[in-house]
Amino acid sequence: MPPSEGAMRATTLNDVARRAGVSIATASKALNGRDDVAAATRARVLAAAQELSFTPNEMARGLLAGRTGTVGLLTSDLEGRFMLPILMGAEDAFGAGQINVFLCDARGDAIREQHHLKALLSRRVDGIIVVGRQTDPRPSLGQDLPVPVVYAYAPSDDERDLSLTPDNYAGGRMAVEHLIACGRTRIAHVSGDPSYAAAQDRLAGARSALSAAGLELVGDPMFSEWSEHWGRDSSAMLLARHPEIDAIFCGSDQLARGVLDTARDLGRNVPDDLAVMGYDNWELLATNSRPQLTSIDANLQQLGRHAAQRVFDAIDGVDVGEGVHHLPVRLVIRGSTIARR
């Protein structure tokens, strides 16, 4: 019995050929637009295909062609804020190129990741993009895979792999340069978990901008967790101990939201008394605060598209390349650093 959906066995090229009264080979040629088919024959075949709503079986086609027109997207954890834009960028790029994407979520588990990798290989994907949730290096899938692999966001720990990751150092520098350009000189830093490479890189970038201007951070960088709560608490401590602070550079927009909250509680006007910068340019947070948050955008969707493009190229035989590439980030200026007029 056929499945309930009014289903039936999908129509095959054979059905089309028979209905059009030609051989299966001729039908194939007609449908694929090859020019050694009589116009009348082609018309008949196309009509038949239409009537039977024929859709060629890509699996069979792939078997012949040796490529499937599919790629695997291996994420370590869909949950994260950073996955989605990368996913979208990649899906977008591939979709335009008639490639379909297998989505696999390893849930942060190495065993599950191996399972999924195996599954992807058995499906003969033409390439794989590995998306990690942090910018800390992650274990390589290895060099002996039969398909090209690109690492996005979380770089591979093996230099022979190609990794695309946002340039957090440049982001940190850019942020502080902006604050300095706004006339601020007593700048503090609030960040999240210090074990994150992102936290350290952004801080290092910030420090390079400061020392280039002959300045130093006010107080120690405040590390703890990437939460709004910590943004509130850390800034309260900072401002109590160093009331002269005129700008706080935050390692995330969440932290910055917390800082804004504290500033209001303390009656410090933002941006006049105190400039506040976020990081990530998470629109939900950045555009709904009062004032809106100046932030650094890592262009993640573009990063996803880039990764897809590399896989594309690799499929076409271009060497995929290697090393960790730090992709440019972008400053988005809003009201938390410059008063709107």
Place this chain on the structure above:
Amino acid sequence: MPPSEGAMRATTLNDVARRAGVSIATASKALNGRDDVAAATRARVLAAAQELSFTPNEMARGLLAGRTGTVGLLTSDLEGRFMLPILMGAEDAFGAGQINVFLCDARGDAIREQHHLKALLSRRVDGIIVVGRQTDPRPSLGQDLPVPVVYAYAPSDDERDLSLTPDNYAGGRMAVEHLIACGRTRIAHVSGDPSYAAAQDRLAGARSALSAAGLELVGDPMFSEWSEHWGRDSSAMLLARHPEIDAIFCGSDQLARGVLDTARDLGRNVPDDLAVMGYDNWELLATNSRPQLTSIDANLQQLGRHAAQRVFDAIDGVDVGEGVHHLPVRLVIRGSTIARR
């Protein structure tokens, strides 16, 4: 020339058979654990497969089996807050069942959706889950598809399709019942875009709970957009006009965040002077506010798993069913409605 990755043509069953010195059929049996193979032979085959790191070609296998072990996830827009949990639930359920998921994002464009649908059918997916971004009915993909289809979140406009969507009416009722149970009697409602079914359903549910208690909404429901800004502005208006309000039920957590902000500005203590409820239980927003937000959780991940389960069943020949199913939601109580002690 082989692709750079140290690639090479993937090893086939033929390679394994030759290396083990058996026929290709025997190799197949040995690898698939059929019992009509001598132990010694099996060992030899397994060893050979291991050495060549053989992975069976699922496409070839699928060609024989008539099923591919893949399903399509057709989303209308990845951007949304509601996609991700559903996606995760479905991916999770399928992953455990050795099924791989094609992710297709139509970007809210009907033409692109048709393209993707066609692509999925040509890949001979065994089923499709259509995920919409709102709970308003969406156009059906049609009844004459060769695979089972389940609609998640956004129901199909055709009753013959199976749709799973959260029970917003029950959510609205549940929210107001909770507020009443907390002793509130002067309850107002702030919501987003009134053209959303979600907005109307939640309001209708809220009203049913109110009238069951012999109460009425204070003031008109405040509709505009689903933003924190509107939460701030609308509640300021409400509280100015109706200072007696002792609870505000919000149509989203974003709105509720805005309401909390205004309450603080006006010096109204939450929850003592004013109880505030959100909707969606978006943890990022709900757990980072002061106080944390009581909210309604639509169990979206579970909804995704359900949808996957239905597709599973349909693949196994069980009728997929039909009609719009409203899945239960859940109250999550935090500090914005009950003072913590």
Place this chain on the structure above:
DNA sequence: CTGTTAGCGCTTTCAA
């Protein structure tokens, strides 16, 4: 127990 044979749906020579 093992190997031979016949396909799954399609594309691609190569004759007719």
Place this chain on the structure above:
DNA sequence: TTGAAAGCGCTAACAG
């Protein structure tokens, strides 16, 4: 211009 035949990698009959 058309069709017969081979074969992509695999499994499922059947003979041996």
